[in-house]
Amino acid sequence: MTYDPQAVLSTAAVLSTAIDTYIEQHMDESIAELSRLCAQPSVAAQNWGMAECAGLVVGMLKQRGFTVEVIPTQGAPVVFAERKGRSSKTLLFYNHYDVQPPEPLELWETPPFEPTLRQGKLYARGVSDDKSHITSRLLAIDALLAVDGELPCGVKFAIEGEEEVSSLHLKDFVKDNVERLQADACIWEFGGVNHEDTPIQHTGLRGICYVELSVQTASQDVHSGLGGSIFPNAAWRLVWALSTLKGPDERIRLPGHYDNVRPPSARDLELMSTLADASDEYKSRYGIQEFLHGLTGGLELRIAKAFQPTCTICGLTAGYQGPGSKTVLPARASAKVDFRLVPDQTPEQVLTALRQHLDAEGFSDVQIEFLGGEAPARTDPDDPFIKAVVDAALPVYGKPMQVVPMNSGSGPNHIFAHYLNVPIATAGLGYPGAQIHAPNENIRLDLYQKGAQHIARVLKAFA
């Protein structure tokens, strides 16, 4: 990464003044469009409003002259759109129109599906993840069409409806539509700045294997006075089974789980070492007292965050959960568990090892339901496309974009990297306070504008 920020800055700034101005002047219309999109619930996990939301997205793309298809899958449909441009090159945008469940509702300051502007931020479920990314890319396209009369290159959108449920049917969709999706590069669904407002480029994502573990020990709940001494208890079975997966040392005990883990390379460490320390930010934002493994910050914390496999309990359910006491022995108990995977782990390997492990530990009564997964994937941080996206950020953000070789989150980028063989870069408008997957999800309007301006530059540079 040797380049002269000042040189890039002056060139890019001159090139894009008219487009920047268009975007600035059309922010209100774009935010209004985004608000309409966010007012439409589209909770994939609850199959709530999916077709309606896909329909809204279709309308928005058609307005910009795209040829649009709604392609059915075994689950929610994918919205696919295409428009030619001046050059023969094609840039593919991957986005998703589904959102996380809004619960717990009582912690939202304003209702999750009533988008609300407060102090330069727009609040709504899905506003950051991922609906603002769809509309800000459209704002960039509006500006290019208005100023130049055409797009600098061909543009395709693949906007799925199951990203928040582990992209259950995306792999089949991509395999079946390799020709349609063919492109020279891909912009991923997210991106943004860190807690110091430095733009970040993520060139890799961890994989995921999401399961529900459940135990049923009786046909109905039993009075705990009757059964406590002699009946099996589903909640105890679940607790004991879970406690064999990982202990307080955080080492995941599935057989062979670490065999395929590739440690970060020298180049990874070099890139990671230049990043800002976010430990104080995490502590104050999330009320964390201490990090795991006795980590206190710095490179070690960043490496642990992104380059380690995880096993996270995302939810626990059994018996009585209301106020006060109820003396009941639960017939059923379940846990939602996600395993984050690093290269070269796979979801298939986790599922096989999990069954083996539970059986070996005496928990063949614990059922495993696979709720979705995807393998980890990376793009070379020194790929020319990555460099183009990084360079385009400088004039917008006024400081160099930093390259993070591995992001701790997950997404189906492996499918695109593997079947379409494209380099994948991130670009977007996230920030650490965005509360994605949590109550009071929001975006900053200043970053929304910058995100659109960055994408316009990426399209020009890439063409």
Place this chain on the structure above:
Amino acid sequence: MTYDPQAVLSTAAVLSTAIDTYIEQHMDESIAELSRLCAQPSVAAQNWGMAECAGLVVGMLKQRGFTVEVIPTQGAPVVFAERKGRSSKTLLFYNHYDVQPPEPLELWETPPFEPTLRQGKLYARGVSDDKSHITSRLLAIDALLAVDGELPCGVKFAIEGEEEVSSLHLKDFVKDNVERLQADACIWEFGGVNHEDTPIQHTGLRGICYVELSVQTASQDVHSGLGGSIFPNAAWRLVWALSTLKGPDERIRLPGHYDNVRPPSARDLELMSTLADASDEYKSRYGIQEFLHGLTGGLELRIAKAFQPTCTICGLTAGYQGPGSKTVLPARASAKVDFRLVPDQTPEQVLTALRQHLDAEGFSDVQIEFLGGEAPARTDPDDPFIKAVVDAALPVYGKPMQVVPMNSGSGPNHIFAHYLNVPIATAGLGYPGAQIHAPNENIRLDLYQKGAQHIARVLKAFA
């Protein structure tokens, strides 16, 4: 227990014909009264309808000429009632007007607070535990007043509103009202027949210590992709803490937990050995595949059921519990846990040991909230009052009542035994299909009638 069932049968049958007939002829009125009581929710854990239900009970007692007081406590009030009788002796009835929470609502065939008659059974939350016991005792009193013009002995009622939340304030109430409550013997709130329709006399109850364990590791839920590798997870902390309390060997690991456990006496074993085997009944009713400890039935299963301390997870809560997946790292997790206690364990001892244990195991971050408790207590199974209650059952049920020296359930009988120094017997209309604490709670009307006829005989015999 050497007596001649036939001799008792003939004498008792002759004595009570008119009263039996009155009860039989007034069943419809009594069931209507019970239905009114059950239509009034009185969920102590949710503080729902308590005053209204107490008011209904007051009205019913006043109708029978009782002097009634509603005595406030720090929680729900106690309804205390008194009426003199022919003899100077006084029998005290302990009952409760509160009920368990009705959840899970979706498993009820008819709504829990809309009492419904189906095939000789009345369904409603609290109909068996404990509202039918209140009205069936009143039916017995109606019969005695109608036939004899007066009660054979003095009768007192202490009807509390917090039995289902571990009788949080009953101890203070009894201590403050020892004079008022003074009696020669006490009839407990429940009783009934086993799966062979044999009436059962329970002369002891286990104690209980009910706690909520909770952990908070962050100020808000976190995206599991961000925090999975480096943030503490409340659900994991809870699972690990719970797994130190008891393993699959079912041995409770609190320090000194078994030190004060008194094993069953030779007389206990003798009484327990005569009881019917309920193992097949449990398996078919509750869909149990196997009992704990490799037990298959017989005396060993009965001893384990009632004479062992337990540690039961009654509920688990953390993170996302809806359909599908949500990738979230829970900031808070909690478990409801009940410890059943046998003589001479105490709730205080459990609370102290639990804190010590969690601290020693590295879980000082796990908070303990005490939700209620009571010590175990027993009446001598050969006490003359027990014999009177047992004898009175024979003509009603047509077979001898069996004495169970220890019931596996709990109740605040220790408070009465300790502060009032009275022998305590059980008498009632429960049966194994009553579904108490579960959806579709119900009573059998034939047992309701028998329960009233038994109580009428007990009052006459005791006088």
